[in-house]
Amino acid sequence: MLVLAGDGVMREELEHLAGELGVALRVRFLGAFRTPPNILRFADVFLLTSRSEGMPNSLVEAAAVGVPGVVTAVGGVPSLVADIPDNFFMADSPTPTHVAPLLLGLLERDTRDSVREARAIEYVQRHHSPQQVLNRLLAALGLA
Secondary structure, eight states: OEEEEBOOTTHHHHHHHHHHTTOGGGEEEEESOSOHHHHHTTOSOEEEOOSOOSSOHHHHHHHHTTOOEEEESOTTHHHHHHHSGGGEEEESSSSHHHHHHHHHHHHHSOSSOHHHHHHHHHHHHHHSSHHHHHHHHHHHTTOO
């Protein structure tokens, strides 16, 4: 089953397309989701195919629960992926031509590898925990 968490301007079009392709019963559109880590724990893969990003919290959330994925090389994504490269394949653009081969490659390997998961989770705990983020913010404001 394909589960899509999130919402956007293309949702209605994608729901219609799923119906046209005869896969509507195999695709679930969750819409906006308030607690992404709760749903990500059950995911086999994570896709972040944005055309622009700042600091991609959803990528950190996926890494925090050890979910591997395919991401696009925009905004802060490359610097995050550089620190945990085994968990994410990076596409040059969000086009199907660039994303599909990487997704297929990810699906062909064991997507939930415990060593890879542990490295990603440890990285997030070390660098992106609420305390770490607060410490960096206080330092940037000259209050640390």
